[in-house]
Amino acid sequence: MAVVTEHININTKGKADIIDITDKVRSKLTRTKLKDGTVTIFVIGSTGGLTTIEYEPALVSDIKGLFDKLIPSNIQYAHDATWGDANGHSHLRASLLGPSLTVPFSGNELTLGTWQQIIFIDFDNRSRSRKVVLQFIGE
Amino acid sequence: MAVVTEHININTKGKADIIDITDKVRSKLTRTKLKDGTVTIFVIGSTGGLTTIEYEPALVSDIKGLFDKLIPSNIQYAHDATWGDANGHSHLRASLLGPSLTVPFSGNELTLGTWQQIIFIDFDNRSRSRKVVLQFIGE
Amino acid sequence: MAVVTEHININTKGKADIIDITDKVRSKLTRTKLKDGTVTIFVIGSTGGLTTIEYEPALVSDIKGLFDKLIPSNIQYAHDATWGDANGHSHLRASLLGPSLTVPFSGNELTLGTWQQIIFIDFDNRSRSRKVVLQFIGE
Numbered sequence: 001m002a003v004v005t006e007h008i009n010i011n012t013k014g015k016a017d018i019i020d021i022t023d024k025v026r027s028k029l030t031r032t033k034l035k036d037g038t039v040t041i042f043v044i045g046s047t048g049g050l051t052t053i054e055y056e057p058a059l060v061s062d063i064k065g066l067f068d069k070l071i072p073s074n075i076q077y078a079h080d081a082t083w084g085d086a087n088g089h090s091h092l093r094a095s096l097l098g099p100s101l102t103v104p105f106s107g108n109e110l111t112l113g114t115w116q117q118i119i120f121i122d123f124d125n126r127s128r129s130r131k132v133v134l135q136f137i138g139e
Numbered sequence: 140m141a142v143v144t145e146h147i148n149i150n151t152k153g154k155a156d157i158i159d160i161t162d163k164v165r166s167k168l169t170r171t172k173l174k175d176g177t178v179t180i181f182v183i184g185s186t187g188g189l190t191t192i193e194y195e196p197a198l199v200s201d202i203k204g205l206f207d208k209l210i211p212s213n214i215q216y217a218h219d220a221t222w223g224d225a226n227g228h229s230h231l232r233a234s235l236l237g238p239s240l241t242v243p244f245s246g247n248e249l250t251l252g253t254w255q256q257i258i259f260i261d262f263d264n265r266s267r268s269r270k271v272v273l274q275f276i277g278e
Numbered sequence: 279m280a281v282v283t284e285h286i287n288i289n290t291k292g293k294a295d296i297i298d299i300t301d302k303v304r305s306k307l308t309r310t311k312l313k314d315g316t317v318t319i320f321v322i323g324s325t326g327g328l329t330t331i332e333y334e335p336a337l338v339s340d341i342k343g344l345f346d347k348l349i350p351s352n353i354q355y356a357h358d359a360t361w362g363d364a365n366g367h368s369h370l371r372a373s374l375l376g377p378s379l380t381v382p383f384s385g386n387e388l389t390l391g392t393w394q395q396i397i398f399i400d401f402d403n404r405s406r407s408r409k410v411v412l413q414f415i416g417e
Contacts, residue, residue, distance in 0.1 A: 001140040001279040003314040003417055005384045036142040038179050038241075038274050040316050040380045045391040046332045051234045054185045058217035059230055065217075066210065066231050070348065078336035078343075091337055092344050095329045099394070100380050102179045102241050102316075104274035106144045111272045113184040116238070133389045135316050135382035137276060137415060139142055140279040175281040177318050177380075177413050190373045193324045197356035198369055204356075205370050209348065241318045241380050243413035245283045250411045252323040255377070276415060278281050 004032045004136040011129050012122035015073075016064045016093070020055045021132070022110070022117045028134050029105055037138015039110075040102045044131050047090040047124040049097030055117035063121070067093050073125070090123040097121065105138065143171045143275040150268050151261035154212075155203045155232070159194045160271070161249075161256045167273050168244055176277015178249075179241045183270050186229040186263040188236030194256035202260070206232050212264070229262040236260065244277065282310045282414040289407050290400035293351075294342045294371070298333045299410070300388075300395045306412050307383055315416015317388075318380045322409050325368040325402040327375030333395035341399070345371050351403070368401040375399065383416065 006028045010019055021041075029039060041050055053059055070093075077088025101118065104111045112118070122128055145167045149158055160180075168178060180189055192198055209232075216227025240257065243250045251257070261267055284306045288297055299319075307317060319328055331337055348371075355366025379396065382389045390396070400406055 001142070001417075003279070005314055005382070036144055036274075038276060040382050042380075042382050042389055044389060044394070046330055046394040052185055052238045053234045054218075054230060056218070056221055058221045059227065062216045062218050062227055062231055063234060066235070070209065071344065077340045079332075079334070079340050082334055082336045088337070088340055091332060092340055095331045095341060096344070096375070097235070098237065098376065098379070099330045101237070102181075102239050102380050104144070104179050104181050104272050106272075106274075111181055111183060111274075116183070116185040133382050133384075135314075135384075135389075137316060139140075140281075175283055175413075177415060191324055191377045192373045193357075193369060195357070195360055197360045198366070201355045201357050201366055201370055202373060205349065205374070236374070237376065240376070241320075241378050243283070243318050243320050243411050245411075245413075250320055250322060250413075255322070255324040278279075 001139045006134040008132050010120055012127060014122050014124040014126045014128055016067055017122045018060050018063060019120045020117045021120050025118055026110060032136050034136055034138035035108050036106050037136060038102050038104050040135040042133040043099040047094045048130060049094045049121050050101040051097060052116050052118055054115040087125045090125055093123040140278045145273040147271050149259055151266060153261050153263045153265045153267055155206055156261045157199050157202060158259045159256045160259050164257055165249060171275050173275055173277035174247055175245050176275060177241050177243050179274045181272040182238040186233045187269060188233045188238060188260050189240040190236060190258060191255050192258055193254040226264045229264055232262040279417045284412040286410050288398055290405060292400050292402040292404045292406055294345055295400045296338050296341060297398045298395045299398050303396055304388060310414050312414055312416035313386050314384050316380050316382050318413040320411040321377040325372045326408060327372045327377060327399050328379040329375060329397060330394050331397055332393040365403045368403055371401040
């Protein structure tokens, strides 16, 4: 059993930019040489989130639409006044979706479905350079 | 320390069918003989999700009602046109709830509350045969 | 590699009381002496949830507002009639947010951002004494 800590860097446009990070996670997994275990993917920061989707353009646009509807960007949040950066909606969306995703692997392969990709969503209201932690635990 | 990979199979009716999988997870845990660790439960596929609830009929119906309200099935999503299978709402619900749940165990027992069960929700719009991964890590 | 099981106790006011538990988790991590691994934080019970936020008063109030809007406490849920304790909304909020959060650590430090704190939200409709499990796995 071993722990391997890796990072991936992601440049985003913000505003619910949805990035498919599956290949980056898979590539790091290959290099760990671990056969069986889990990878915990974790967003450093409080305006990004993680989940899985079937990554195709229509669904990507549906996801953006969903967050626009549930937590609109064009209404005022108390947090908008705290630092004057008007990203209250970004924080709320990130907290609801969550910063952490744990994915099993077996035989050095992620146990994803064929039409299931791991996505990072940058909810901030501007472009960002993000660092995401990959904590592999396995044997 | 060891990793034990298991699967459970679930036949669902789709349409936000909510299945209590606690006993199946518990039964697999017993057989691992691991005392302390975590089990990561992971849905293979992008139209199912996991969480915990107090599993009783009224709350099961409330959960269905919640997803009907937040992400209605009777409106059009862009994804509905992609494959013609009209399950855009299923994908959005699954991505929001998330495909992964990690539960600790101690003394070979899940650390759940008395009125807290692990549920799989099949958001797809038809019956499905599902495979869920259980990745146990512990000692 | 080792597993260390810890608990933290939290007294809450209920009604979406939002508690920053970062220092308690960090303090338990320090004492484990583990360098690298993950901690799975898990709510025992079905009316509390976990996520991360920038913990500042305006955002704390925005989070409460978000759940009031998505899952109002002043409408009837089927579960309200089950035990007569009128906390259907508490269960729905907890299930949507989720009971489990896995956070990596590296060099005995949680990999959180500077403005990212771990919060427990007690969605129940009364004050509660809560026990949260911390399952550390690492080396």
